[in-house]
Each structure stands twice: as structure tokens, then as C-alpha cells.
Amino acid sequence: MTNCKSLYKTHEKQFNDKILYPMNSLSSLFYLIPMMFISDLVGKFILFGMAVSSTLWWAKQTKTSHYFDLLFLSSTLIWSLSYITKINSLNYFIVPIMFIRNKNNDYKNIIIVSSVSLLLLSNANYISKSIFVFSIVSKISDTFCGNQYGTAIFHILSSISICFI
Numbered sequence: 001m002t003n004c005k006s007l008y009k010t011h012e013k014q015f016n017d018k019i020l021y022p023m024n025s026l027s028s029l030f031y032l033i034p035m036m037f038i039s040d041l042v043g044k045f046i047l048f049g050m051a052v053s054s055t056l057w058w059a060k061q062t063k064t065s066h067y068f069d070l071l072f073l074s075s076t077l078i079w080s081l082s083y084i085t086k087i088n089s090l091n092y093f094i095v096p097i098m099f100i101r102n103k104n105n106d107y108k109n110i111i112i113v114s115s116v117s118l119l120l121l122s123n124a125n126y127i128s129k130s131i132f133v134f135s136i137v138s139k140i141s142d143t144f145c146g147n148q149y150g151t152a153i154f155h156i157l158s159s160i161s162i163c164f165i
Contacts, residue, residue, distance in 0.1 A: 008139060010058075011148045021058045023148075027155035028054035031076075034162035042091060043083060046075045047162070054155070070108045071097060076162075077115035084123050084165055128164035131157050 012021045019025055031051035035044045050072040056062075057069035075094045082090035100107045116136065123129045135157035142150025 008143050008151075010142050010151045011146045012142075012151065013148060019059045020061055021151075023152040024058035024155070025055050027152035028058060030156050030159035031162075033159055037163045038083075040079075040083060043079050046072060046079050046094075050076045058151075067101075070112075074108055074111045074115065077112060077119060080162060080165060081115060081119050081122065084119070084125075123165065125164055128161045131161040131164065135161060 010021055010024055012023055014020050015022045029051055031047050031054065035047050038044065038047075049068070053065060053068035053072045056065040059065075074097050078090055078093050078097075082088055097108070097111065100111075119132070120129060123132070135154045138147070138150045138157060139154035140150070141147035142154070
């Protein structure tokens with residue numbers, strides 16, 4: 001497997017060859033927590049996939065783990081949007097995402113940014129929305145401002161926000 005570049009970079013210092021970014025990798029396991037609070041089987045499957053793929057992505061950063069991490073990130077956002085709006089047919093948009101492959105993942109980036117925006121607009125739960133906003137700020141602080149723990153905080157806070165939807 002060959003390494004590839006992250007769509008959303010981190011400033012966490014690389015640890016070793018076995019686990020590149022341990023804080024980001026281990027904090028990804030927090031996506032297992034919302035599975036205890038939701039009854040939707042599609043959501044449970046997606047959150048499990050998100051936890052595993054994100055853990056592997058931050059540990060190894062291979063093309064395969066990057067593909068699945070972006071797939072499950074997009075799927076988590078779309079599923080959350082369908083769960084909040086009670087429009088289950090939105091989940092049908094997850095299937096075509098599996099077939100999107102381009103060199104820089106530009107299309108998945110558009111889906112991610114659009115889904116985050118729609119989630120913030122449609123979520124009436126202020127607790128969930130506030131925690132989610134703080135998680136996004138944490139991720140941005142890592143990618144653009146050098147906060148080496150921003151992605152780990154993002155994983156923890158965004159998974160907690162899912163518990164409140």
C-alpha cells in the first residue's frame with residue numbers, strides 16, 4: 001500500500017511507522033459511542049465503518065484507508081442529515097459516493113462541505129449543533145493554524161454531537 005496526502009491535514013507529530021498519528025487514530029474510536037444511543041441500523045453500520053476507517057487512516061495513511069475514511073465521513077454526514085430531517089431517502093445518495101474516484105478527492109470534499117453546511121442549517125438541537133460547531137473549529141485549528149490536537153478533539157466532539165441528534 002502506498003501512502004497518500006490527507007484531504008484535511010493534521011499538525012500532530014508523526015509517532016512511528018506502526019501508528020503515524022496516535023491521538024487522531026485513537027480518538028477515531030469515539031465514533032463507536034453514538035452507536036449506543038441510536039436504534040437506526042444504517043446509522044450503526046456507518047458509524048462503525050467511520051470508526052474503523054478513520055482509525056486506520058490516521059494510523060497508516062494508505063490510499064485504501066483514505067478512500068474508506070472519506071466514504072464513511074461523507075456517509076456519516078448524509079446519514080446524520082437524513083436522521084435529523086427524517087428524510088430517509090437522502091441515504092440513497094450514499095451509494096453513488098462509493099463510485100466517486102478522482103485524484104484529489106475534490107468531489108468528496110464538495111460533498112463533505114455541503115453536508116456540513118446543511119447539517120448546521122437543519123439541526124434544531126442547539127446542544128448537538130453547538131458541540132458540532134466546536135468540533136469543526138477544532139479541526140480547522142489543526143488544518144490551518146497548527147493545533148496538533150485539533151483533529152483528535154474534532155473526533156471526540158463530533159461523535160458526542162451525534163449522540164444528541
